[in-house]
Amino acid sequence: MVIxxxxxxxxxRLGAEYADVRxxxxxxxxxxxxxxxxxxxxxxxxxxxxxxxLYKGVWGFGSSTSLKPIDISKTVKAAFDAxxxxxxxxxxxVALAKVPMAKRTVATSVRMPMQSVxxxxxxxxxxxxxxxxxxxxxxxxxTVTYNDSSGExxxxxxxxxxxVGKPSRGSIVVVAVAKSGEKVGAIRERDGxxxxxxxxxxVDPRGLAKKAAERALKLLGATHAPSGxxxxxxxxxxxxxxxxxxxxxxxxxxxxxxGESVLKDKIGQRVGSDLVTMYDDSTYPGGWGTxxxxxxxxxxERRLIIEKGFLKGYILNREAAAQLGMEPNGGARAQxxxxxxxxxxxxxxxxxxxxxxxxLLEDVDxxxxxxxxxxxxxxxxxxxxxxxxxxxxxxxxxxxxxxxSDVSLSGMTLxxxxxxxxxxxxxxxxxxxxxKGGQVATTGMGSPHIRxxxxxxxxx
Amino acid sequence: MLEYAVRRSxxxxxxxxxxxxxxxxxxxxxxxxxxxxxxxxxxxxxxxxxxLVKKADGxxxxxxxxxxxxxxxxxxxxxSAIATARVRKADKDLKSFQMKAHAGQVGxxxxxxxxxxxxxxxxxxxESMLKESSSDLRVSTVSGNIYSxxxxxxxxxxxxxxxxxxxxxxxGNTYVVTESNGSIGVGWESYSSTHYDQExxxxxxxxxxxxxxxxxxxxxxxxxxxxxxxxxxxxxxxxMNTFVQELRADLVQKNQSPLAGRTGSESASRSVSFIDDxxxxxxxxxxxxxxxxxxxxxxxxxxxxxxxxxxxxSYTSNKENTENTGNAMRYIMFGAKSEYALEPxxxxxxxxxxxxxxxxxxxxxEVRNGIFVRGFIGAHxxxxxxxxxxxxxxxxxxxxxxxxxxxxKQAMIGGNMPAILRQIRVVGGNSKQVIMGPRMTLYAPTxxxxxxxxxx
Numbered sequence: 068m069v070i071x072x073x074x075x076x077x078x079x080r081l082g083a084e085y086a087d088v089r090x091x092x093x094x095x096x097x098x099x100x101x102x103x104x105x106x107x108x109x110x111x112x113x114x115x116x117x118x119x120x121l122y123k124g125v126w127g128f129g130s131s132t133s134l135k136p137i138d139i140s141k142t143v144k145a146a147f148d149a150x151x152x153x154x155x156x157x158x159x160x161v162a163l164a165k166v167p168m169a170k171r172t173v174a175t176s177v178r179m180p181m182q183s184v185x186x187x188x189x190x191x192x193x194x195x196x197x198x199x200x201x202x203x204x205x206x207x208x209x210t211v212t213y214n215d216s217s218g219e220x221x222x223x224x225x226x227x228x229x230x231v232g233k234p235s236r237g238s239i240v241v242v243a244v245a246k247s248g249e250k251v252g253a254i255r256e257r258d259g260x261x262x263x264x265x266x267x268x269x270v271d272p273r274g275l276a277k278k279a280a281e282r283a284l285k286l287l288g289a290t291h292a293p294s295g296x297x298x299x300x301x302x303x304x305x306x307x308x309x310x311x312x313x314x315x316x317x318x319x320x321x322x323x324x325x326g327e328s329v330l331k332d333k334i335g336q337r338v339g340s341d342l343v344t345m346y347d348d349s350t351y352p353g354g355w356g357t358x359x360x361x362x363x364x365x366x367x368e369r370r371l372i373i374e375k376g377f378l379k380g381y382i383l384n385r386e387a388a389a390q391l392g393m394e395p396n397g398g399a400r401a402q403x404x405x406x407x408x409x410x411x412x413x414x415x416x417x418x419x420x421x422x423x424x425x426x427l428l429e430d431v432d433x434x435x436x437x438x439x440x441x442x443x444x445x446x447x448x449x450x451x452x453x454x455x456x457x458x459x460x461x462x463x464x465x466x467x468x469x470x471x472s473d474v475s476l477s478g479m480t481l482x483x484x485x486x487x488x489x490x491x492x493x494x495x496x497x498x499x500x501x502x503k504g505g506q507v508a509t510t511g512m513g514s515p516h517i518r519x520x521x522x523x524x525x526x527x
Numbered sequence: 528m529l530e531y532a533v534r535r536s537x538x539x540x541x542x543x544x545x546x547x548x549x550x551x552x553x554x555x556x557x558x559x560x561x562x563x564x565x566x567x568x569x570x571x572x573x574x575x576x577x578x579l580v581k582k583a584d585g586x587x588x589x590x591x592x593x594x595x596x597x598x599x600x601x602x603x604x605x606x607s608a609i610a611t612a613r614v615r616k617a618d619k620d621l622k623s624f625q626m627k628a629h630a631g632q633v634g635x636x637x638x639x640x641x642x643x644x645x646x647x648x649x650x651x652x653x654e655s656m657l658k659e660s661s662s663d664l665r666v667s668t669v670s671g672n673i674y675s676x677x678x679x680x681x682x683x684x685x686x687x688x689x690x691x692x693x694x695x696x697x698x699g700n701t702y703v704v705t706e707s708n709g710s711i712g713v714g715w716e717s718y719s720s721t722h723y724d725q726e727x728x729x730x731x732x733x734x735x736x737x738x739x740x741x742x743x744x745x746x747x748x749x750x751x752x753x754x755x756x757x758x759x760x761x762x763x764x765x766x767m768n769t770f771v772q773e774l775r776a777d778l779v780q781k782n783q784s785p786l787a788g789r790t791g792s793e794s795a796s797r798s799v800s801f802i803d804d805x806x807x808x809x810x811x812x813x814x815x816x817x818x819x820x821x822x823x824x825x826x827x828x829x830x831x832x833x834x835x836x837x838x839x840x841s842y843t844s845n846k847e848n849t850e851n852t853g854n855a856m857r858y859i860m861f862g863a864k865s866e867y868a869l870e871p872x873x874x875x876x877x878x879x880x881x882x883x884x885x886x887x888x889x890x891x892x893e894v895r896n897g898i899f900v901r902g903f904i905g906a907h908x909x910x911x912x913x914x915x916x917x918x919x920x921x922x923x924x925x926x927x928x929x930x931x932x933x934x935x936k937q938a939m940i941g942g943n944m945p946a947i948l949r950q951i952r953v954v955g956g957n958s959k960q961v962i963m964g965p966r967m968t969l970y971a972p973t974x975x976x977x978x979x980x981x982x983x
Binding site for chain 1: 554556560563566567570573575588592594596604610614645646649654670711713750781863868869870872907908910913915917918921940980982
């Protein structure tokens with residue numbers, strides 16, 4: 068805190084209207100086991116400072132991995148130089164929405180600190196996870212990645228906010244690949260929590276491994292998906308990705324302000340069917356994207372984005388809130404001190420309704436069931452998206468029939484939201500990573516099963 | 528400092544030790560909503576310490592990194608790396624780190640003008656780009672960035688490797704949205720080099736506007752088989768997520784590449800030759816030695832369609848008792864970790880697709896029924912192990928009888944990368960560098976791929 072406060076004072080002396088400084092020291096471990104050999108067993112310490120100054124209505128940002136006083140002075144000066152260079156050309160001056168000052172220490176509840184657990188024990192967990200996926204000779208490859216990070220973060224602002232964070236999180240990812248002749252099926256399962264190492268009492272890595280292997284084996288019997296327009300039923304994971312990619316990104320206020328969002332100027336308007344209610348929720352208990360305060364020191368909220376088909380709000384940082392005349396809701400996140408805070412999602416999800424999966428399937432004569440996600444991408448301006456499912460099934464006369472591989476869903480966001488004509492009651496949330504502006508954020512993505520009429524399905 | 532890290536590791540019990548260092552100073556100006564928005568200056572430096580500990584039945588490695596470059600922290604990291612190596616199971620194929628050798632020859636990759644560049648120079652470029660893009664009244668938004676970067680990379684190990692080099696980088700991209708009568712068009716363009724070039728960046732803005740304007744009023748197309756004219760960015764994106772991974776010897780040895788065992792066999796059409804060339808001037812992937820200190824030189828990967836070899840580092844080459852190709856690279860596919868924070872894997876420096884001749888328009892002229900496409904959405908969802916992918920196309924124009932006729936609403940392609948490489952019929956001559964990863968580029972022209980199944 069002393070270092071951060073010194074940088075804030077220095078920024079003020081140089082004439083900053085506002086400054087926020089983040090100092091971090093984070094320990095991290097990454098273990099990757101591929102085909103029973105460890106190809107990455109790395110630990111390390113990331114330490115540094117990120118300084119953001121507002122000077123004559125313009126932002127400047129500087130970061131450095133060195134915390135020596137001389138380097139901190141240089142970094143503050145670099146942030147100013149950047150702001151001064153931009154200043155004369157800025158047409159709009161930045162204003163920040165008012166928020167209460169915060170002074171608090173927020174620590175993740177931890178029983179077994181990550182650093183107290185030996186590398187040997189973490190490696191053992193990784194190998195046991197890998198072994199649990201070896202359920203059949205046709206499992207050709209297994210990759211398990213273990214990650215943890217923990218440490219201390221400090222945020223000090225020129226408005227008096229002083230926050231100390233003691234974050235801790237861990238995750239495990241299993242990729243199982245089944246092969247038989249020319250057929251290849253790959254499935255990824257992952258889970259994680261914000262917690263100490265005791266998270267592996269709740270998250271079951273061996274169970275995940277077994278599940279990944281079973282699903283990969285199933286793909287060996289799969290045929291390539293048909294292409295064209297079908298009724299699609301998406302499972303919780305894929306529908307969660309839809310919520311995140313297609314709607315979540317478009318509801319980020321920075322995209323709205325730059326005109327790169329299909330949800331621009333649509334507050335209060337219908338953007339989806341009655342069945343669509345969506346939140347971006349920083350308060351979701353234990354969520355992968357959960358936080359008490361955002362990276363600007365604003366209390367992070369549960370943000371209602373869509374209610375029964377009507378657009379209700381955006382994800383906002385202080386700058387966007389001021390510009391749009393809305394109440395700030397704590398939606399700014401920075402990956403680390405290296406990066407400036409930008410508008411980000413936390414845990415994004417569609418809420419449950421009252422149908423069962425069977426009910427969603429029963430009136431589908433010919434359709435495609437999409438399960439799991441290999442990721443996706445979206446163009447928020449045009450409102451187009453593409454997601455790949457890990458596995459799929461043909462739906463014939465209300466029943467799941469032939470298994471399908473390499474099936475993807477693409478479409479236009481608004482058209483797709485209007486076409487959701489069934490939402491089940493079986494909500495689940497999973498963990499994910501989201502890339503934006505060169506930064507990676509940990510996010511939660513959730514949904515029940517949903518049904519989309521007339522969806523564009525792509526196969527091989 | 529690096530020598531200290533190596534000495535300290537050996538004293539603590541390592542059989543061999545290596546210290547890898549990068550120091551990057553990046554200046555970046557962001558354009559948002561038709562204005563220069565924020566300047567950022569980032570200094571990122573750190574050391575990755577890797578140790579090798581010999582055991583009765585082989586050897587193990589351990590790794591730890593740090594950004595706080597004090598002697599004390601270096602000692603802690605060395606200890607932690609050795610502790611990891613001690614608990615790891617011995618690998619009989621792990622023999623040695625890189626032996627001392629003379630660095631490779633590299634063209635000019637250092638531009639003093641980039642070193643002298645300050646935020647206000649980049650802001651000026653940004654302003655010129657905005658001026659250029661405002662000439663079209665249909666432009667509703669412009670965003671993008673301009674960067675300049677000065678880097679030093681160094682490797683020292685206990686076998687006598689002690690090498691360092693400096694490089695610079697310059698470039699940026701722009702993303703333009705046009706609006707006209709309720710229709711929206713999106714276009715983007717990028718430029719990257721090791722050398723400062725203001726004019727090229729202004730061109731980037733001009734081209735992005737032109738592309739975005741041509742995307743207005745798209746029409747749907749029928750599903751079916753089309754010839755695709757694919758621009759460099761799109762090709763790079765697909766390659767990085769499939770073929771580049773398949774060329775990695777570390778993945779080949781683990782039987783995770785469909786190219787395993789296919790050296791000497793046909794893996795692309797006869798028009799395709801790939802050379803991994805770390806010596807070319809002005810390419811951001813050029814370097815005299817790799818991240819283990821192995822000298823680099825140009826190597827043919829695919830020669831007229833025939834697969835000639837894989838990308839090796841010290842471990843994979845020792846394992847197969849073959850020559851180290853100097854392809855130790857430190858990166859992760861999805862994430863933003865600094866190179867010093869990672870152990871080396873393998874990857875290309877500059878994957879060069881040997882150019883033939885012709886501009887984009889010349890390739891278009893050869894197509895009767897096709898699509899011109901600049902990029903793909905969702906290439907990172909490709910299946911590396913099989914090379915299968917299913918992606919949406921971005922920035923498309925319909926080609927009919929050799930002419931670009933109209934933009935296309937929405938279309939996807941699915942396929943298999945080995946198959947696609949065999950379907951490449953024409954390789955153009957308009958080579959351009961596209962960033963694929965840290966200090967890693969694709970240098971390729973526009974290509975023509977025959978008979979691709981498109982679902983619309």
